[in-house]
Amino acid sequence: MPDSHRQVRQVFLQTIDHAADAQAPLQSLPQPYLLFLGDTVEEGFAKTAFGLRDWAPDKCTGEYALVGAAVSTGLPAMTPQEAQRAGARSLLIGVANSGGVLADNWLPALVEALEAGLDIVSGLHMRLSESPVLAATAERLGRRLIDVRHPPRDIQVGTGRKRSGKRLLTVGTDCALGKKYTALAVARAFADRGVSTDFRATGQTGIMIAGGGVPMDAVVSDFEAGAAEMLSPDAAPDHWDVIEGQGSLFHPAYAAVSMGLLHGSQPDCIIVCHHPGRTEMLGTPGYALPSVEEVIDLNLRIGSRTNAAIRCAGLSFNTAHLSAEQAHALMEAESQRLGLPVADPIRGGAAFDRLIDRCLA
Amino acid sequence: MPDSHRQVRQVFLQTIDHAADAQAPLQSLPQPYLLFLGDTVEEGFAKTAFGLRDWAPDKCTGEYALVGAAVSTGLPAMTPQEAQRAGARSLLIGVANSGGVLADNWLPALVEALEAGLDIVSGLHMRLSESPVLAATAERLGRRLIDVRHPPRDIQVGTGRKRSGKRLLTVGTDCALGKKYTALAVARAFADRGVSTDFRATGQTGIMIAGGGVPMDAVVSDFEAGAAEMLSPDAAPDHWDVIEGQGSLFHPAYAAVSMGLLHGSQPDCIIVCHHPGRTEMLGTPGYALPSVEEVIDLNLRIGSRTNAAIRCAGLSFNTAHLSAEQAHALMEAESQRLGLPVADPIRGGAAFDRLIDRCLA
Missing domain, CATH: 3.40.50.300 (P-loop containing nucleotide triphosphate hydrolases)
Structure with missing residues (x-):
């Protein structure tokens, strides 16, 4: 990480503290993360993983990619089991395909993570629990499937009213x-x-x-x-x-x-x-x-x-x-x-x- | 209905026949409808009721408005029981408030419709079954709660690819x-x-x-x-x-x-x-x-x-x-x-x- 990145990272640490005060309490996401890269070949689709690496490196234990992946965060490559031993508490899906769906060829790796004792954190459109195999495995093992992409329930239509600030x-x-x-x-x-x-x-x-x-x-x-x-x-x-x-x-x-x-x-x-x-x-x-x-x-x-x-x-x-x-x-x-x-x-x-x-x- | 409206109505009848061929089969909505107007005072929020009156008058038995309503389709005013006797098979919610939610003060009328033997058809954002009283009443009486505002499940993100036609x-x-x-x-x-x-x-x-x-x-x-x-x-x-x-x-x-x-x-x-x-x-x-x-x-x-x-x-x-x-x-x-x-x-x-x-x- 260049110095400029390190400086910018400090932004984030102060910013989230500030945001946590001002907004709803921080969701207690299980950290640190193992960053999952799937089989992504285009950097643009791995922006979640890169964002976490750049802005929250101390919350990232390593990365885990499938055969065929052509991107890397530069963090240590680890299996879910290795990551769990190194202190990771969840596998975070750090990639998105067009449409934000869970790719079928990711499932064995995600099941492996659950079996290694990691929860799964996702920002995809599709909910993790929509996968029957993930839902069943998580329930059997008592692991959590966490989708951060849930809009609040109480959104109203816009009014156009000018706000202060x-x-x-x-x-x-x-x-x-x-x-x-x-x-x-x-x-x-x-x-x-x-x-x-x-x-x-x-x-x-x-x-x-x-x-x-x-x-x-x-x-x-x-x-x-x-x-x-x-x-x-x-x-x-x-x-x-x-x-x-x-x-x-x-x-x-x-x-x-x-x-x-x-x-x-x-x-x-x-x-x-x-x-x-x-x-x-x-x-x-x-x-x-x-x-x-x-x-x-x-x-x-x-x-x-x-x-x-x-x-x-x-x-x-x-x-x-x-x-x-x-x-x-x-x-x-x-x-x-x-x-x-x-x-x-x-x-x-x-x-x-x-x-x-x-x-x- | 002026002649111009009657002519235009023919459009609809031919158009839907055509559309029904070209697209998915027509949902078998229970017709004819009793048009529900709630307590709406602004015509713009009753456009569903007006659209049905103008384009499908033979599928509308009458209208039902709450005290305080200031709009009318011109169709005969009927209670749900009167409409059911006149042949109506469902109450159709013909109004929308800002946000498309089910107003609490509509509920007694909707329960009355279910008890009169009518199903309920809605195009609101909020699903009818999200109302515990409607869900319980419909289940008890064996009536249907039909929400037409369900997007298909298999929508993909856009591609921008130019289509023919x-x-x-x-x-x-x-x-x-x-x-x-x-x-x-x-x-x-x-x-x-x-x-x-x-x-x-x-x-x-x-x-x-x-x-x-x-x-x-x-x-x-x-x-x-x-x-x-x-x-x-x-x-x-x-x-x-x-x-x-x-x-x-x-x-x-x-x-x-x-x-x-x-x-x-x-x-x-x-x-x-x-x-x-x-x-x-x-x-x-x-x-x-x-x-x-x-x-x-x-x-x-x-x-x-x-x-x-x-x-x-x-x-x-x-x-x-x-x-x-x-x-x-x-x-x-x-x-x-x-x-x-x-x-x-x-x-x-x-x-x-x-x-x-x-x-x-």
Whole structure:
């Protein structure tokens, strides 16, 4: 883990403590975790595992992958039995396929984990107990099957009523390119400047990290904006909720999630997250990535429906695949071109400070 | 019922026969219905009852309203016992409150219906069996509680893959102003011209009328576009699916539904539905209705993401509150101003013919 990651991790530790105070009590998830990678070959589908590694490494004992997997968190490879001996208390499903279903070829490994004495923690759409073999094995062994992707039961439809306090939402040119990372890093930077702040989690990984939130993609469409309204309630005038974005208004499969979250969040400020060099939308061959200008423009246009004062504070670039020099030159050029701060929160530095300045301006 | 309504009703009868062939078999809903109006005071929340009256009057025995109700379908008022004697087989909940929940003060009337020998048919979000008193009463009496708002179990996430065949989607400046009526009337007009056509229902009333479809507002957000893709599958190149729209991209509570339906439908053609004179969005005080130009522009911009050839064929105005002369003058002026056909499908006539011409052009 580079130093920048280690610093950013501190964000999370402080952020969840703060969130745990402000929201419902932390679910008592059985930690530490063994991170399960299935047979995933594409990093974008393993973002839960990477998120846990980066933001909660002391809660991760190791990783467990099936034959054929082509991704790794870099944590020690362990069988469930080895992990249990090393102190793990649960196997956490760290991957998602398109649709969020439990793959049949994962089942033997999950049964093995239960038999090794681990509970299972999942953020998939499909409930673990929908698998008869998992349900029967867990019952026989007295193990727990924990699905974190349960929306609260009492969500109301949106009202559009303007709420007090300030809100920032991270939005994206695509899925899986840093909206959660950016929100966590911004929440930390706000807190460092003495600004009253809450990180608001909207996906399974964020909820696993923060211990609270609403899994926005699991909410019934009619209640999507209402769920976002509930996630960031009225607050003091100078309080900031920093809300983890989901999907992209330009994604042909997931734009409904982004739309409801944007309307319901009523953001005063958006940060557009982007992965330079990515040319095609994740999981939908033939769909070109939109330009950042298009993404800024459409988000401001739609967001202005529920908050006329919405503005774009700048851009967050995921530059993990570039050298420091390449990343700096690219972000500087894009900042000049767009007239907005452009920063990589993982790299931090003066550019990130300028982005935070602009958020709070 | 004016003649225009009677004509339009014929659409429905032919359309459902056609839809029943093309889709899953008609659910055997117990007909005819007693239409239940609760204590509703706003017509917009009684659109299920009005839709059934207008499109399936021979399947409606009468109406039943609670004290305090301020709307009526014009059908004979009956108690459940009177309706049962007149041949009704079920009480159909013809109203929705904001959120689609079963109101506590409706329960005595619903129990009365079960005791009178009627089943209950509901399109609310909340399942009838979630009410312990209804569940117990229905079980004791051997009556059925039927919820039509169940999405299919096998919905996949969207792919964005372009499908064969042609599609038309009705969209709106707001909710509850004629998107279903317009789609049914357009499907009929297409069929009258010998065009191969299916009406695709997306809401509880349309499904009750058509006997098939997907209740789009009850679908989990992550699957919204995928559900719309499933609703209008690949078809012959000259076949038209005419898809019932939902909500509005400008509605602060329901835009997520409209967004997923627009992306997944991949319409070649939209018709913008509008209620002239309405100034405020339904159920969200303080939100002004957008202009029709804004609605055309945003729908074309977002729809072009999954179908670059999308175009607006014209506008459908709900002019029930205007005289024939007023309506004609207004639609003529708007047609001149916008350079598009503007028609009221309930009134029909040359303007509606021009709208259909433009759809098929």
